Amino acid sequence: MGSLMDAPDVLKRIAAYKADEVEDLKSKTTIEALRADAALLSKPRGFEAAILAATGPALICEVKKASPSKGIIREDFDPEAIAKAYETGGATCLSVLTDGPGFQGSNAIFAQVRAATTLPLLRKDFMLDPIQIVESAAMGADCVLIIMAMIDDATGKALIDEANALGLDALIETHDEDELARAIKLGGTLLGINNRDLRTFDTSLDTFTRLAPLAPNGCTLIAESGIFTREDIKRLAGDGAQGYLIGESLMRQDDVAGATRALLVT
Numbered sequence: 001m002g003s004l005m006d007a008p009d010v011l012k013r014i015a016a017y018k019a020d021e022v023e024d025l026k027s028k029t030t031i032e033a034l035r036a037d038a039a040l041l042s043k044p045r046g047f048e049a050a051i052l053a054a055t056g057p058a059l060i061c062e063v064k065k066a067s068p069s070k071g072i073i074r075e076d077f078d079p080e081a082i083a084k085a086y087e088t089g090g091a092t093c094l095s096v097l098t099d100g101p102g103f104q105g106s107n108a109i110f111a112q113v114r115a116a117t118t119l120p121l122l123r124k125d126f127m128l129d130p131i132q133i134v135e136s137a138a139m140g141a142d143c144v145l146i147i148m149a150m151i152d153d154a155t156g157k158a159l160i161d162e163a164n165a166l167g168l169d170a171l172i173e174t175h176d177e178d179e180l181a182r183a184i185k186l187g188g189t190l191l192g193i194n195n196r197d198l199r200t201f202d203t204s205l206d207t208f209t210r211l212a213p214l215a216p217n218g219c220t221l222i223a224e225s226g227i228f229t230r231e232d233i234k235r236l237a238g239d240g241a242q243g244y245l246i247g248e249s250l251m252r253q254d255d256v257a258g259a260t261r262a263l264l265v266t
């Protein structure tokens, strides 16, 4: 069955519809207007600072209804209830997917989560243009995701510069040696290593184990995707992880708060 999101062209397809979304956004507003909206909000909460301050494993728990590789992950999807359950369970930060076609996310879901919790929030989308970074700030995001596989270095620099100017943290996502080297060269300090290959959807924690030693000292390393158990977290901590981005395994639970808490038990 061919779907919009079938590998191997998934990144190209996402880039194509995301470019249309950016044009649509630019037809409705301007970067200056969004900047003015962002300026009315209180300062971003420190996303990386919260991770570094966590006493136990720093969990970044993801509000994720569906994905290209798994289809619908959670039928009864109440963003506010999930956000509160994550917070009750001891999450350090939350991640909210806003991509519609691939993940059934939306800016409205982000707004619901923003209203439900004071935890630092990552806006998880596919960033191609600085206007999306400013839009994220205007939505009340504290951190944005920048995926090296989606962009060239010049775009990466423009996105990171915009995030820095707005006081947002930027989680720079990598999946192989080349992407990690590019992210470091661009000055990224909050580095995500995605265990899932976005082109094939293959997921293995070995990716983190292989790449983590290549990151310079002083970076904050986030292990992303494919994390299910307390043992996974212990293993990744041993490999140098300082934060854990977890979606599916928690989104499939009836008791989301209890499952989150269980990951924190030492």
Ligand SMILES: O=P(O)(O)OC[C@@H](O)[C@@H](O)c1c[nH]c2ccccc12
Binding pocket: 062, 064, 124, 125, 147, 173, 194, 224, 225, 226, 227, 245, 246, 247, 248, 249
């Ligand atoms: O559901 P998982 O396997 O726990 O993964 C969460 C998160 O890492 C994943 O959703 C993700 C990581 N990088 C992304 C980039 C775009 C969309 C989604 C992602």
